[in-house]
Amino acid sequence: xxxxxIQAVPSIPREGLPYWIFWLMLCFILLLxxxxxxxxxxxxxxxxxxxxxxxxxxxxxxxxxxxxxxxQARAAALRKLGERAWGEDIRVPGSESVFAQLKNLLAERNxxxxxxxxxxxEVEKQHARLDEVVALYRKKREVExxxxxxxxxxxxxxxxxxxxxxxxERNGELARQLDDIERDREETRxxxxxxxxxxxxxxxDGAGRRREVEKEIRxxxxxxxxxxxxxxxxxxxxxxxxxxxxRILEEKRSDSRALEPFYWELDEVxxxxxxxxxxxxxxxxxxxxxxxxxxx
Numbered sequence: 001x002x003x004x005x006i007q008a009v010p011s012i013p014r015e016g017l018p019y020w021i022f023w024l025m026l027c028f029i030l031l032l033x034x035x036x037x038x039x040x041x042x043x044x045x046x047x048x049x050x051x052x053x054x055x056x057x058x059x060x061x062x063x064x065x066x067x068x069x070x071x072q073a074r075a076a077a078l079r080k081l082g083e084r085a086w087g088e089d090i091r092v093p094g095s096e097s098v099f100a101q102l103k104n105l106l107a108e109r110n111x112x113x114x115x116x117x118x119x120x121x122e123v124e125k126q127h128a129r130l131d132e133v134v135a136l137y138r139k140k141r142e143v144e145x146x147x148x149x150x151x152x153x154x155x156x157x158x159x160x161x162x163x164x165x166x167x168x169e170r171n172g173e174l175a176r177q178l179d180d181i182e183r184d185r186e187e188t189r190x191x192x193x194x195x196x197x198x199x200x201x202x203x204x205d206g207a208g209r210r211r212e213v214e215k216e217i218r219x220x221x222x223x224x225x226x227x228x229x230x231x232x233x234x235x236x237x238x239x240x241x242x243x244x245x246x247r248i249l250e251e252k253r254s255d256s257r258a259l260e261p262f263y264w265e266l267d268e269v270x271x272x273x274x275x276x277x278x279x280x281x282x283x284x285x286x287x288x289x290x291x292x293x294x295x296x
Contacts, residue, residue, distance in 0.1 A: 056283050063283070067276045074269045078246030079239055081262040085249055086242065090259060092252040098245045102238065109234045116227040123220045130213040137206030141199055148195035155188045 085091075086102055249259070250266060 060280060060283050063276055063280050067273065067280070070269060070273050070276065074266070074273060075243060077262065077266040077269050078250065079242040080246070081249055081259060081266060082242035082245030082247075084259060084262055085245060085254070085256075088256065088258050090249075090254050090256045092249055092254050094252060095245055095248050098241055098248065102241050102245075105234055105238050105241065109231060109238070112227055112231045112234065116224060116231065119220055119224045119227060123217060123224065126213055126217045126220060130210065130217065133206065133209045133213055137202055137209070140202045140206070144195055144199045144202060148192060148199070151188050151192045151195065155185060155192060158185045158188065 082098075085095075086099070091099060246266075253263065
């Protein structure tokens, strides 16, 4: 009973620190850290330098990304300048070799385009030929099937006659009629078989002709794709030569009024690039390793 009485006594809750004291101490510690930070100039400078460095790196990344786009715009402007000079036959010292290469490429491209057009025409002819072959052999099969149909009908008729005669009482005359019908049926079957063989021969011949034309079409299609690849390669080389010519024209400027809008566009892009390069140089502290390559 004494043990039961002891267990029945409620436990006394343990005392602890109030929550407000915990928060007060935490605020005091933070305030102490803040005052230490205010008094320690070196710590402030290190933290400021760290944050400034992070911002500077972020700005540098954005600038380099924009610079990459501007360089692409510069290359496009140079290509347009070179292409316009080629179209207007505007030459400057040092551009003769590029003009000669472009002339050769133009002749090669024209020849390839003519070959491509001829190949396309040949493919169209072969498709028309394939349609003709299919239609021709379909017609032949229909004709042969039409010639076979009367014998199919006759065979069915003889079969029905034989069934009807077999229901009658057998005698000499009936046996003779059945023999005649059997001979007619055999002759009809031979003719039907002959037409069936003719139909199979027509189908086999038609399939062979169709495969022959389809093979030619596939060969021409592959040839057309090769010519297209060659034209694309020539056009890519043309673009590189336009870029080369544009650089020559940028270095040795022409007085032609036809090129003025292209020079204006190029100068605007160059100004933006120079501004970005200056900002990158400033942010990188003159560290050449961090600078992008110069303009080309």
